[in-house]
Amino acid sequence: MVTKANKPGLDLGRAFQEAAAQFRGLDMNKPGQWPPLPKITAYAVVAVLVVVAGWFLVISDATDTLQAERDREPALKQDYRSKLTQAVNLEELRKQKLQVEEYVTQLEKQLPGKAEMDALLSDINQAGLGRGLQFELFRPGQVAVKEYYAELPISIKVSGRYHDIGAFTADVANLSRIVTLHNLVLTAPSGRDAQAGSGLLAMEATARTYRYLDAAEVAEQRKAAAEAAKKKSGATK
Template sequence: MSATRTTANKGRGIDLQRLAQDFRGLDPNDPGLWPAAPQVAVYLAVLVLTVAAFWWFDWQDQALTLEARRAEETQLRDSWVAKKRQAVNLEEYRRQLEEIDRQFGALLKQLPNRAEMDSLLSDINQAGLGRGLQFELFKPGADVVKEFYAEMPIEVRLSGGYHDLGEFVSDVASMPRVVTLNDVGLTADKDGILKMDAKATTYRYLDEEELARQRQAAQAAKKGNK
């Protein structure tokens, strides 16, 4: 057994020596006469360099383009699916839009127009007087114009009993027109009479003339930004 192993090891050593010998003394001017091992090594090196050159100068760009096209395809497919869903649910979207328009119209009706503001201010004043409160201040401010409506702040100061003031606040909240009370403060004098300072805010929608001015101002602002 030991003799056999020794012979095998010598055989392997001789093969490695021969392989190393094949790579010595090669004539670069006549590679056709090279042994098989150097020729195969050169062919493999040329193949690897050729593949690397194609990858660097051509295939890499093609791979990036392919990846971009795949991403674009995925995006277009998602967009198509979303549009298909919208098309399938088009009637439901229309119904929801009509419901939103109806609700918006109902809310808009709670806003008075410019001609009705005097009546609304009188209603607020009568709400306080009807509860036996004394107005020490009732001062409407300038309109704050928004996109399609305007706010009118009103500074008020009333004096009276606790329950009467609470009923006044409840009356204002239950008005058919939208009126809010903010910055409410209560103080009591030496006789126990309460004084309430607050800023009431009511709202009105803009008429066609005011909306036209709003649109003109918006267009002028866009031109100014350009």
């Protein structure tokens, strides 16, 4: 009678012992001579380390960049809506721009140029003489140059009757060029005129007129502003 031989079972203990034996006595300076199992284990460890390093060095930075872009998304959407509204109303905005430019041009026409300042000063003087006022002082001051215009203060002192002085101030306000009066002081005369009951008053004021800057003056102002900003930046550093 023939009997079948039983197949030997898998001996796990023996397999673990053989695997452990491959890790004993490894020469760390000669990894090429290691048994197969330590080599495979070393390759696996290196691969895991590469993946982890790649995560922290590459993928983590990419994640931070992605989150930063997501944070920018609401602001970009709002900016898009704003620009979309402007694009829809582009024609209306262009019309408003033209209206503003026309208004600015009209205002500039009320500002005399450098060559017209003498004529304007003469107009102010003639406005007072035309009302029968007597000029006791008419002294232009130092020109103050601003960013886009220049300002000329004029110290004046006139004497005359109350209604004539009022008419003079109205004439100055109605000049074709912009002239403003500041620090008005009305005083009654003293001494002989007061005793005579002449009814005269004295008015002291500062008249300020303005002129636009020519191209050379504008360029000089911009250059001075740029140099001042550069010095300020250097001082801050």
